[in-house]
Amino acid sequence: MSFLSVEFALCFVLFFALYWSVRPFPRLQNGLLLIASYGILASFSWYAAAAIAGYTLFTYVMSLLIWRQASKRWLIFAMLAAVINLAVFKYFDFFRSSVQSVLTGLGLDVLLPGMEILIPLGISFYTFHSVSYLVDLYKNKLQPVSLPTYALYLAFFPSVVAGPINRAQHLLPQILPDQPRNLEQSARAYVLILLGIAKVYWLSAFLADTWANPVFANPLEYNSLDVLLGLYAYALQLFLNFSGYTDLVTGVALLLGFKLPVNFNAPYLANNLRDFWQRWHISLSTWIRDYIYIPLGGNRDGFTRTQINLMLAMLISGLWHGASYNFILWGAIHGFGVVLLNVADQYFGRNALTNKLPLLAGFITVQYVCFAWIFFRSPTWEGSLEFLTALGSNLQIPLQFNAPWYLAGFFILWRLYPLLAKLPNGLTCLLQRTPWVVQPILVVLIAWGLITLAPAGIPGFIYANF
Template sequence: MSYLSIEFGLIFVGFFAIYWAFRLLPKFQNILLLISSYLIVASYSFQFAVILFIYTCAIYFVSVMIAGSKHHAKRWLILGLVAAIINLALFKYFDFFRYELQSLCNYLNLSILIPVVTVLIPIGISFYTFHSVSYLVSIKKRELPVARFWDFALFLAFFPSLIAGPINRAKTFLPQIAVNQPRDILEPFRAFTLIILAVIKVYCLGGLISENWVTPIFSNPLEYSVIDLLVGLYAYAMQIYLNFSGYTDLVTGIALLLGFRLPINFNFPYLAFNLREFWDRWHISLSHWIRDYIYIPLGGSRCGFVRTQVNVMLAMLLSGLWHGAGINFIIWGACHGIGIVFLNILDRFIGRGWITQRSPTVARLLSWHYICFTWLFFCCESFTDALDYLYALCHNFTVDSHYIGAFISIGIVFFIYPICKNIPTWSAVQFSKINSVYLPVFFILILWLTIYLAPSGVPNFIYANF
């Protein structure tokens, strides 16, 4: 069930009323949240809910053993991390690696037949795996006591952040679950603003961009000119940002209405002057997770300049692989890794921020175009499709352009983008000035108008696939 569907909206209104009817009983509210979260998972597949529950029991057992062991806590931690990684790999990467291993066996003339098994990827598995790793590490570091089982189960299954994040840290989110005092709705005007922005971003703007530019151009790139192909890349960069940041806005707003705070996940990433800054602004909960649980354990920047660049490449390759089991995602991660390594080399030999200090606009333009280039591999379904797009981009130098107006419009948007930075805060202030009696009517009117202008159908969340 899509969180943008009319059905979910109506169900959530009813759930919201029941949930806050038990405001004085936060433990009972947790039970309602846990049941609703599992029902949402089961709406995709009952098996997914069973897998999540079994995984929750296994990780919780390991956490108890870590907390209760003085001499073998590290071994239990390693066991838990290995189990989490194997579980994720089996469900998410079995088909990809089966194909590659079978090709290798055939090339080596080995008479080994790796069985074909249809594996469905459980919804949210990447995110609850990351949540569990955060929990186990926090238990090992004694940052947290062992949570109550049902609190931990809710931490992994919390429906606003289960499908596509953001990634919650155990030490900041579990205390929000384990409260004894009554909860309150947090920042209601900001919550409503985020929900409205989400619908506008995903339903209207993202849907229109996808329908008019991304889908037709990426479907057959060989038919389009270089200008049109650039429009396709720029448009996809805008679509994926609107889609993913819109999803984050939506679930953040929902969480605030339920009395929970989710971590900030986006901070105007296309204002970045370089790739490092981009990753400090884009999918922040993931980039910080990779930094803390992959890059730093590999040695971070503590082992010399060359080793640091190796660690950067490994972290970004794993980031690409996390997004999907395919060569295109690995190439996408490699492109970002190479870009950051190149930036580090420039910083070392000509000075940090050399381009930005001389021309911030040039720095932004260079970063924007490199990021758009990498989105090519993210968007295309296969490596062959990406090569076709690249071939057309390097050869279709014609003056006949279908989307010259779109090209100019995107250029204008790029330069006025910094002005949009204060829109969420400004909107929340304006909503707070409206009489509370008229606010629901105003809210419904905006949503209806947005849906009316948007393409037909409920849009998918791109990151729900990862």
């Protein structure tokens, strides 16, 4: 059941009424949320619901052992089990084919067994949620919770499909409130839902269908400027799709009395790669910082070791996104860029270019990020090379998209970005001035208009694949 479907909207309206009718009883609300979360997972696949249920039971038992025995060995065992579970479902075929290629290259006639494994929906996100809980439990940053509470923490439907990544210390207190929940930010929730629909259903889908998908499907058939247009279109499509999904589920969570973590902060306004990763997929970048980069040593062991830790963290970030060399290369490109930035800081002073020429620094950052998106979007290494070839040597092919004008439009849009980033707050203030009874009617009418004007079909959420 897609979050953009009419079926979900109707079910949510009914659930919303039932949920708030039992407001004096938060535990009953939690029970309804747990049932709804597993119901939504099961609507995609019973297999997905069964997978998270089994994982929940196993990691909950591990959490009790970690808490009662205060033993690091149980934490290590639980972390290994979580990694193995993720690796088997997401990376088995990737590693099997890689090892098979190495054995074949060495002339060894060994055939490794293959398995058809269906990746459970949301496995990356609920795995990260569990790691946060287990590590914080071991560090005595929180108290153990009941199995139903832990199950809801992992399966909470607004964020289980494609994030944002929740921290145990942030979400668990909201699951176990000291008093009944309140619906405090309904106007902001409505605005976020409308923006999410507009971004995903309309803008992102338009960019994909018009430029990004055709160009990435056959880059050698297009002029270099058309290829560049397709790349910029994908960069904007990805942002609109993912941030739109985040807006949508953040709005849904607010209507249930929950606050999800901020996941985006105008990332294409970044003046360097460090700044970009403080603005893009914030819940992932901070998770990797706290649970991978810092445990590796962070910046505690000198400059060189810090750069190695950064590169390892970015490689892991790339691998997390998918089982392919292209994703690993994407992570390496970002890791190399951050390391190069840190080296430049040593010689020229921290953020020297950003401080002296912020517009140029921002422009270079966007170009670098877009260059890396080539490997993120292309399904194969060969596809990436074709795209780069077309980008660099296809100027003789006739233009198909009137690219120069649209490229100028993208530049103007980038310069207007600071104003557009203020749009949610402005729309929220505007909606708050209308009577609360009128607000949902107005939202439904606008949503209907957005969906009517959108391209045909229900677009998918790109990050649900990760």
